[in-house]
Amino acid sequence: MSDVFDRPDAPGNTSPKPHEPISTGSEWTFELIRQYDEEIAKCAAEFRLDTYPNQVEVISAEQMMDAYSSVGMPVGYNHWSFGKQFLSTSKGYQRGQMGLAYELVINSNPCIAYLMEENTLPMQALVIAHACYGHNSFFKGNYLFRTWTDASAIIDYLVFARKYVSECEERYGVEAVEETLDSCHALMNYGVDRYKRPAPVSAHEEAHRQEEREEYLQRRVNDLWRTIPKMDGDEDPVTRKKRYPEEPQENLLYFIEKNAPLLETWQREIIRIVRKLAQYFYPQRQTQVMNEGWATFWHYTLLHRMYEKGLVTDGFMLEFLQSHTSVVYQPAFDSPWYSGINPYTLGFSIFTDLRRICEEPTGEDYEWFPDIAGTDWLETLHFAMANFKDESFIQQFLSPKVMRDLKLFAIEDDDLEDSYQITAIHDEPGYRELREKLARQYNLSYREPNIQVWSVDVRGDRSLTLRHVPVDRVPLGKDTEEVLRHAHRLWGFDVHLESVDDGDIVDEYHCPP
Amino acid sequence: MGMTHIVDRRLNGKNKSAVNRERFLRRYRHHIKKAVSDAVHRRSITDIERGENVSIPARDIDEPVFHHGQGGHREMVHPGNREFVAGDRLPKPDGGSGQGQGQGQASPDGEGMDEFAFQITQEEFLNFLFDDLELPNLVRKQLKDTESFTYVRSGFSTQGVPAKLDVVRSLRGAHARRLGLGGARKKKIRELEAQRADLLSAPAELDAAFSHEDQIKALEDEIARLKANVKRIPFIDEIDLRYRQHLKQPKPATSAVMFCLMDVSGSMTQMHKDTAKRFFLLLYLFLKKSYKKIDVVFIRHHTSAKEVDEEEFFYSRETGGTIVSSALKLMHKIIKSRYPPAEWNIYAAQASDGDNWNDDSPACGKLLTDSILPLVQYYAYVEITPQDHQMLWYEYERVQALFPESFALQQIADPGEIYPVFRRLFERKAA
Numbered sequence: 031m032s033d034v035f036d037r038p039d040a041p042g043n044t045s046p047k048p049h050e051p052i053s054t055g056s057e058w059t060f061e062l063i064r065q066y067d068e069e070i071a072k073c074a075a076e077f078r079l080d081t082y083p084n085q086v087e088v089i090s091a092e093q094m095m096d097a098y099s100s101v102g103m104p105v106g107y108n109h110w111s112f113g114k115q116f117l118s119t120s121k122g123y124q125r126g127q128m129g130l131a132y133e134l135v136i137n138s139n140p141c142i143a144y145l146m147e148e149n150t151l152p153m154q155a156l157v158i159a160h161a162c163y164g165h166n167s168f169f170k171g172n173y174l175f176r177t178w179t180d181a182s183a184i185i186d187y188l189v190f191a192r193k194y195v196s197e198c199e200e201r202y203g204v205e206a207v208e209e210t211l212d213s214c215h216a217l218m219n220y221g222v223d224r225y226k227r228p229a230p231v232s233a234h235e236e237a238h239r240q241e242e243r244e245e246y247l248q249r250r251v252n253d254l255w256r257t258i259p260k261m262d263g264d265e266d267p268v269t270r271k272k273r274y275p276e277e278p279q280e281n282l283l284y285f286i287e288k289n290a291p292l293l294e295t296w297q298r299e300i301i302r303i304v305r306k307l308a309q310y311f312y313p314q315r316q317t318q319v320m321n322e323g324w325a326t327f328w329h330y331t332l333l334h335r336m337y338e339k340g341l342v343t344d345g346f347m348l349e350f351l352q353s354h355t356s357v358v359y360q361p362a363f364d365s366p367w368y369s370g371i372n373p374y375t376l377g378f379s380i381f382t383d384l385r386r387i388c389e390e391p392t393g394e395d396y397e398w399f400p401d402i403a404g405t406d407w408l409e410t411l412h413f414a415m416a417n418f419k420d421e422s423f424i425q426q427f428l429s430p431k432v433m434r435d436l437k438l439f440a441i442e443d444d445d446l447e448d449s450y451q452i453t454a455i456h457d458e459p460g461y462r463e464l465r466e467k468l469a470r471q472y473n474l475s476y477r478e479p480n481i482q483v484w485s486v487d488v489r490g491d492r493s494l495t496l497r498h499v500p501v502d503r504v505p506l507g508k509d510t511e512e513v514l515r516h517a518h519r520l521w522g523f524d525v526h527l528e529s530v531d532d533g534d535i536v537d538e539y540h541c542p543p
Numbered sequence: 544m545g546m547t548h549i550v551d552r553r554l555n556g557k558n559k560s561a562v563n564r565e566r567f568l569r570r571y572r573h574h575i576k577k578a579v580s581d582a583v584h585r586r587s588i589t590d591i592e593r594g595e596n597v598s599i600p601a602r603d604i605d606e607p608v609f610h611h612g613q614g615g616h617r618e619m620v621h622p623g624n625r626e627f628v629a630g631d632r633l634p635k636p637d638g639g640s641g642q643g644q645g646q647g648q649a650s651p652d653g654e655g656m657d658e659f660a661f662q663i664t665q666e667e668f669l670n671f672l673f674d675d676l677e678l679p680n681l682v683r684k685q686l687k688d689t690e691s692f693t694y695v696r697s698g699f700s701t702q703g704v705p706a707k708l709d710v711v712r713s714l715r716g717a718h719a720r721r722l723g724l725g726g727a728r729k730k731k732i733r734e735l736e737a738q739r740a741d742l743l744s745a746p747a748e749l750d751a752a753f754s755h756e757d758q759i760k761a762l763e764d765e766i767a768r769l770k771a772n773v774k775r776i777p778f779i780d781e782i783d784l785r786y787r788q789h790l791k792q793p794k795p796a797t798s799a800v801m802f803c804l805m806d807v808s809g810s811m812t813q814m815h816k817d818t819a820k821r822f823f824l825l826l827y828l829f830l831k832k833s834y835k836k837i838d839v840v841f842i843r844h845h846t847s848a849k850e851v852d853e854e855e856f857f858y859s860r861e862t863g864g865t866i867v868s869s870a871l872k873l874m875h876k877i878i879k880s881r882y883p884p885a886e887w888n889i890y891a892a893q894a895s896d897g898d899n900w901n902d903d904s905p906a907c908g909k910l911l912t913d914s915i916l917p918l919v920q921y922y923a924y925v926e927i928t929p930q931d932h933q934m935l936w937y938e939y940e941r942v943q944a945l946f947p948e949s950f951a952l953q954q955i956a957d958p959g960e961i962y963p964v965f966r967r968l969f970e971r972k973a974a
Contacts (some may be wrong), residue, residue, distance in 0.1 A: 060549060067547045084547040093552065096559040111606055113567030116560040117661035140548065147553055162547065208566070216607050362623020371622060439624035441633075444616040452631040455624055468620040479609050504615030509607035516607070 049340035056150040056349070060088075063145070066155045067162070073335040074163040077408060079328065081166040082181060083140040086158065094146050095119045097134050104136055105188040107195035107303075109211050135161035137169045137314070139181040152349040155342070159332040164325025171416045172320070174313035184310060191303045198296050210297050213516035214283065214304035219478055221283030221305035222312045278497065279483040282517070283308070291492060292522035301520070316419040316474055323377015324415050330354060330378070360436060379432045380423070384411055387429060394430060425469035430461045440467045445503075479506055481527070493524035500531050506539075514541040568667065574599045575663065579671040580962055595668045598658040669828060694789040703786025717783035725773045732773070735766050798836040799888040799920075801827060802877075804870045806895035808845040809862040815927045818955060819894035820857050822925055825965045826892050834888065840877060844870035850877065865898045867935060871910040878918055889919040897926045897933045904938040911939075916946045923968050924952040 052065050067086065074081070089097070099116035100106040136142040143161035145154050169175050199207045214221070279285045286293075287301040314321065333350055336342045342350075360375040361367040387395045388407035395403040402410050414427055439455040440463070454460035454467065470476050484497035496517070498506060506529065518525045518541040529537035568575060578597040663671070699712060739762045742755040803823045805816065830837050841856035842848055848869040851859075874891065882889060899907070916922060924939055926932070936952070943950045953964045 060551065063549055064547075067549070071547065086547060086549045087552045088550070089552045089555075093555070093559070099560050099563070108562045108566060110563060110566035110570045113560060113563035113565065114604060114659070116564050117567065118659065121661055204566075208570075212606075219608060360622050362625075363621035364623065368621075368623075371620070375622075436622040437624040438620050438622055439627050440618050440620045442616070442618045443635075445614045446616075449632040449634050452627045452629055452633070453618060455627055455629055457629070460629055464620060467618050471620060477611075479611055481609055500615065502616040504617060505612045507610040507612035509605070509610060510612075512605075512607035513609050 051343045051346070052341050053151060054343055054345075056152065058149070058151040058154050062151060063088075063154055063158070066151075067158050069336060069339075069341050070155065070159050070163060070332055073332045073339075074159075074167075074328070076335070077328075077331070078412065079163050079167040080170055081141065081163060082138075082170055084162040084166060085140040085142045086145060086162065087142060088145050088147055090147050091123065094134065094144060095123055097144055103188055103307075104138075104142060104185065105192050107192045107211075108199075109215075110208065111215065135165045136184075137165075137175065137179060137181055137310075138184050141166040141169060141181070150349065152342075152346045153353060155333065155336075155346075156329050156350055156353055160325045160329035163332060164328035165321060167328070168317075168321050168324045168415060171412070172313070172317060172419075173417055174317055174419055178313050179310050187306065191307070194299060194303065198300065202294075202296065207300070209519065210300050211304070213519045214301050216513045216516035217282050217286075217520075218304055218308045220481060221281060221301075221308040223281050223284070223309065224312075224475075273485045274488050275483060275486070281305070282481070282483055282496070285483045286517075286520050289486065290521050293520065297520075313419075316421075316472075319373040319377040319380075319420045319472065320415065320418065320423050321377070322374045323379075323381050326354075326357060326374050326378040327381040327411075330382075362437075375436070376424075376432075379435060380427050380429070381411060381414070383429050383432050384414060384427055386431075398429060399427075420472035421469050421474075424472060425465060428465045428468065430456070433461060433464055438464055438468065440464055476501060479504075484528075491524060492522075493526060494521045496525065496527040498527060498529040498537075500529055500536070503531065505529065505537060510539055511541065511543075514539050517541070568663065571599055571604065572671070574603070576671050579668060582668075593668070594662050594664045596660060596662055598660040601659045604659050693792055695792050697788050697790040699785045700788040701782070701785065703788070707786045707788075709785045709787050712785040713779070713783050716785060717779040720780065720783060721776055721778070724776045728769050728773050732766055732769050735762050735769070738762055739766070797834055798838070798886065799830050799834040799890060800838040800840060800882045801830055802840045802842060802874050802889070802891040803856065804842045804844070804874065804891065804893040804895075805856065806845070806865055806867070806870075806898065807843045807859075807861045808865040808898060810865070810896050810898050815894075815896055816857055818927050818957070818961060819925070821961045822894060822955070822965060823892055825961065826890065826923070830890060838882070838887075840874075842870050842873055842877075844873075848873040864900065865895075866903050867893075867895065867899045868903050868906040868910055871907055871915060875910065875914050878915075884918045891915070891919055891922045893922070893924045894927060895924075895935070896928045897930070897935055899933065899935040901934045904934040907935065908938040908942050911942050911950070912945055916942070916949055920949060922946075922950050924950075925964065925968075926952070926954045927956075928954065929956040 052069065053062050063086065067084070095116060097104070098119045099112050106112060134144040141162065143157065143166075145157055149157065169179075169181060175181075195207060195211075275285070283301050283305045287298045287305065290298075293301075333342065333347070337347050358372070358375045358378050360372045361369075384402070385407045387399055387403050388405050388410050391399075391403035414423065418426060433456040437456055440453045440460075442451045442453045444451075454463040456464065480499045480501065481496055482499075484495045486495070487493045494517070500506075506527075510527065514525055514527055525541045527539040528535045575597050579595060582595045699709060739759055742759050742762070745755065801823075805811070805819050807816075827837070827839065839853070841851050841853055843851055843856055843861070844865070844867065845861050845863040846866045846869065850873065870893075878884065878889060911922070926936060932954070936954075939950075939952050943952060951968045953968055955961060955964050
């Protein structure tokens with residue numbers, strides 16, 4: 031039996047001391063959870079995992095569904111879309127379709143992880159290792175999270191947001207608030223500063239500055255729209271060279287919040303709240319493969335370390351491995367269960383192979399990864415975790431071996447061609463291309479249409495023009511008109527959207543049409 | 544490594560999503576109402592009391608976002624290659640480029656489903672079912688009409704029967720009175736006693752003329768007088784007594800009785816009865832939402848009427864002619880003997896195929912107008928027949944003209960109409 035499990039080991043310490051297992055049954059108690067957590071924490075320290083303090087919350091299945099449906103926010107404002115989420119979650123759960131309800135973790139300080147009371151003890155240990163030490167250390171270590179989110183402030187901010195939204199509902203009516211939120215949600219993915227680091231959220235400051243800001247906001251908006259005769263002689267909208275905004279703006283919600291002429295102050299605040307949340311979730315959307323891969327790698331490694339120390343039994347490991355295997359299961363492209371590349375599998379495979387490249391490098395590894403082959407694996411993994419996002423991580427670390435193991439291939443679909451073409455497979459000539467293509471697939475700006483604020487007709491009909499720059503001639507999808515209606519609701523005047531490819535307008539949308 | 548804090552949250556509220564769920568249902572109430580109304584048609588009678596599956600076209604509840612459409616040039620990486628090599632060409636399936644699957648745009652919910660399906664609970668089901676419906680004369684019976692009373696506490700009074708004496712309150716009052724009356728005197732006594740003590744301890748005056756004896760004597764007399772006074776304050780007095788007071792309050796009737804009257808003569812087929820049953824069921828569920836306690840009385844009749852249990856009511860067969868007044872008479876008798884209108888809200892629903900002895904119909908009209916309708920909150924008559932009306936219907940129309948508030952009649956041709964008819968009967972009357 032031990033042959034099966036003895037691969038991972040702690041740095042420098044390979045002779046395990048025989049220990050009594052912490053427990054042998056599969057029923058958990060709070061005392062046992064505490065003991066497991068303590069031992070897992072010791073193992074995590076051996077591997078230099080640096081984490082926020084943990085808060086483990088034991089909850090029931092219903093509560094887990096609640097948590098799921100608020101997209102992982104422990105406190106959220108009320109909105110029908112969360113109700114919809116809840117209904118579909120609970121349906122999935124009741125039908126037994128929801129297998130992965132075992133983990134939910136929140137990027138906050140302390141880091142909150144939920145354990146379901148239905149889980150067996152090995153599952154609870156797995157979740158603790160995965161969430162409390164895997165995800166948690168990722169939240170604390172990865173540069174995107176460090177730059178873009180403020181773990182210590184998020185809970186307070188959510189409380190503030192919830193309170194603010196419900197006050198608005200009292201004052202302006204549920205429907206009015208709901209409409210505004212609907213529109214903000216439609217543009218939520220475009221409520222993010224991609225390049226500029228945002229100011230950290232702070233509930234205290236928000237509340238404090240709020241009145242001040244209300245006044246200020248309105249004044250600023252008024253300034254923009256004040257008609258000043260003969261500004262600099264270019265009032266003719268055609269010949270006028272100076273556009274507003276002078277540069278295209280990627281953050282649509284921010285632009286609307288600051289410039290929409292007719293919005294009430296509370297509506298601007300709500301836009302701001304949705305924007306802040308979008309910003310908070312932005313790093314998660316860019317690091318799914320890494321984050322899940324990292325957490326999976328560590329639950330695997332930490333629990334094996336526990337096994338080496340004799341802290342857990344063979345039975346425990348069998349149950350754990352069964353769960354682990356299903357987590358990293360990757361159906362092939364032609365399987366009925368296939369729904370894209372499993373981020374757990376991809377991330378876990380890359381991190382695992384990274385360790386192998388350090389510990390047991392082959393000739394191929396020396397050729398592909400001259401800088402890391404044969405180096406200290408722990409150092410390398412920490413470096414990889416801290417300094418990349420999915421796109422660059424794959425570009426940097428996806429090895430030929432992982433491509434071979436997963437049997438990756440790239441297929442091209444061009445609407446000008448009659449057939450699909452296989453452009454690269456997991457072979458010597460294909461590795462580099464395959465890796466680039468896969469990396470690009472995880473580039474957010476490739477996955478989402480590139481749409482920016484292009485101009486506002488400040489002195490004319492006040493219409494807002496958005497510009498879409500297609501990549502590879504891929505047009506906008508069928509929701510576009512609908513989203514534009516939402517943009518129109520917020521902006522208050524005509525909204526135009528033009529797709530501009532190579533200087534030519536290839537497509538146009540207008541609201542009202 | 545940080546300290547881990549383990550919290551048991553299981554006892555915290557689990558319905559955090561309740562508000563959001565309710566918002567969702569409110570937003571899609573039109574879809575849900577339609578599903579509910581379909582369900583009433585479709586469901587078998589025995590299982591009306593549960594939730595319902597509702598499907599909404601997924602398109603209607605989409606939250607739109609900007610995303611890529613079909614077309615252009617795109618490349619995707621997939622796992623699980625077996626026989627492909629670079630440069631292979633694969634035919635596109637017919638009907639345009641690219642299937643939904645294998646596109647980079649896989650929605651986070653998996654494959655696009657056309658329907659968003661979910662469950663509503665029985666309570667929600669009933670709420671939607673009875674949405675906009677108002678119970679006729681739902682205002683509880685006017686207080687002046689009621690003859691049943693309940694006694695409620697209403698403070699204390701100085702008069703009453705010994706049985707209602709509140710000992711604690713009375714003694715508390717007595718204590719306060721004793722303090723009030725005696726306090727000043729007791730204080731005076733203490734002062735006098737202090738003076739006396741001073742005099743006693745003072746050095747004796749040699750001159751008898753200045754002797755303290757008289758003063759002391761005077762003081763002692765006064766003290767004795769005061770003490771006697773204090774002693775005369777009674778421990779408990781008439782005015783201390785407090786009696787618990789009860790007030791007789793009229794009790795609004797919160798129970799209802801529902802009379803189900805059905806013709807079971809030969810002309811009523813099982814289909815007729817099923818239709819009637821659904822109607823009764825709706826009425827029952829409807830009443831259940833408004834009253835704590837509901838009795839149901841089943842009266843079946845052909846030429847004579849009989850009170851029966853539910854099973855017999857719906858499923859045993861009889862043949863013969865029809866005399867509707869027999870059922871009305873029995874109903875009146877039962878009201879008189881078991882359901883005093885002061886305590887019961889009385890509802891009645893009558894189902895029939897419209898047949899009756901022609902001679903009997905005027906009798907029915909008279910029974911209703913004279914004896915029954917003055918006692919009941921609401922009387923609904925449904926005629927289950929696709930054919931023309933007979934005598935009874937016209938008689939009932941006259942009754943309705945007299946009691947527009949509490950009498951209603953409708954015709955049902957097939958089971959699908961029950962719910963609309965039910966709604967029409969119980970429609971919220973414009974104020």
